[in-house]
Structures are given as C-alpha cells and as structure tokens.
Amino acid sequence: MNKNYDNQNIFAKILRSEIPCHKILENDHALAFSDINPQSPIHILIIPKKAYLNFYDFMENASIKEMEFLWKLVNDVIKLNKISKKGFRIISNSGDDGNQDVPHFHVHVLGGKNLGRMMI
Ligand code: AMP
Numbered sequence: 001m002n003k004n005y006d007n008q009n010i011f012a013k014i015l016r017s018e019i020p021c022h023k024i025l026e027n028d029h030a031l032a033f034s035d036i037n038p039q040s041p042i043h044i045l046i047i048p049k050k051a052y053l054n055f056y057d058f059m060e061n062a063s064i065k066e067m068e069f070l071w072k073l074v075n076d077v078i079k080l081n082k083i084s085k086k087g088f089r090i091i092s093n094s095g096d097d098g099n100q101d102v103p104h105f106h107v108h109v110l111g112g113k114n115l116g117r118m119m120i
Contacts, residue, residue: 001051002061004103011047011104025076029069032077041112042081042088046074052105054094074107083111 006012014021014033021033024044035043048070052058059067078084088111093100 002053002057005051005053006103007051009102009104011045011102011106012051015047015049025073025080027069027073027076029066030073032073035108040110040115042083042110044077044081044109046070046077046107046109048105053103054098054100054105055092056094058105070107074109077109078111081109081111087111089115 001007010019013019015031021031024032024034026032029049030046031049032044032046035045048058048062048066050062050066052062058070062070074090078088081088088109091108091110092098092106093108
C-alpha cells in the first residue's frame, strides 16, 4: 500500500462495508456505485478494491489483472446504462490540481444528458 494512503477515506470505508453505498456492479477487483451527489442523470463511480491513491498510483502499482478488471467494469457500467451510442464522459480527478476530494482512485462515468464542454 502507498505510504500516503489514508485508510480512513470514505471509499475505503465503503469497501470495508462500514458505510453503505448504492452498488451498481462489481467484479473480483473493482466496485461500481452511484455518486452521492450526482452531477448528471447517470453518475457512477468505479473504484479498485485494493488501496490506490489515484490514477498514477494505480497504473504504477496495480497488476495487469486489476487494471483489466477496473476498466472492464467501467465499460460494463456504460453497457448497463445503454449510453455507448448517445455518449458519456469519463473523469478521474487526481491530487490538488485535479481537485481530488476522496484519496482512493476512482473513475467517474457521467451521462444521460448533454454534458457541455467541461464539468467537475
Ligand atoms: P473527486 O472530487 O473526484 O474526489 O470526487 C469524489 C466524489 O465522491 C464526489 O463526486 C462525491 O459526490 C462522491 N462521494 C463522496 N462521498 C460519497 C459516498 N459516501 N457515496 C458515494 N459517493 C460519494
């Protein structure tokens, strides 16, 4: 685990079932759940089950299998919500300049309306 990882962050608590989430899908290495403060009609977060700080930490330190399962779950969320044709946005905020609030790597999937040019 990255020495800067705070295991009291809210997504770590969700993964330990200490607080609830609205689960959408999961596989062996990743979990998808609804964002508590949705910015669009579809706003789902996908997180790895192991502790990674952000995209860079994940890509530097996760196994190929974890990467495969996380990005597969992102695509499964897109498929489940039938937004492949109309479109969607994938965002991963990282660090201070990225305005990352929760320090456990996560991917936002947003869709269900025209999202404008930028958001979050
Ligand atoms: P970020 O700024 O990329 O770190 O985004 C963190 C996201 O987590 C925000 O969109 C929040 O609305 C969302 N969030 C915070 N707490 C929870 C929670 N308990 N369940 C689901 N989503 C949450």
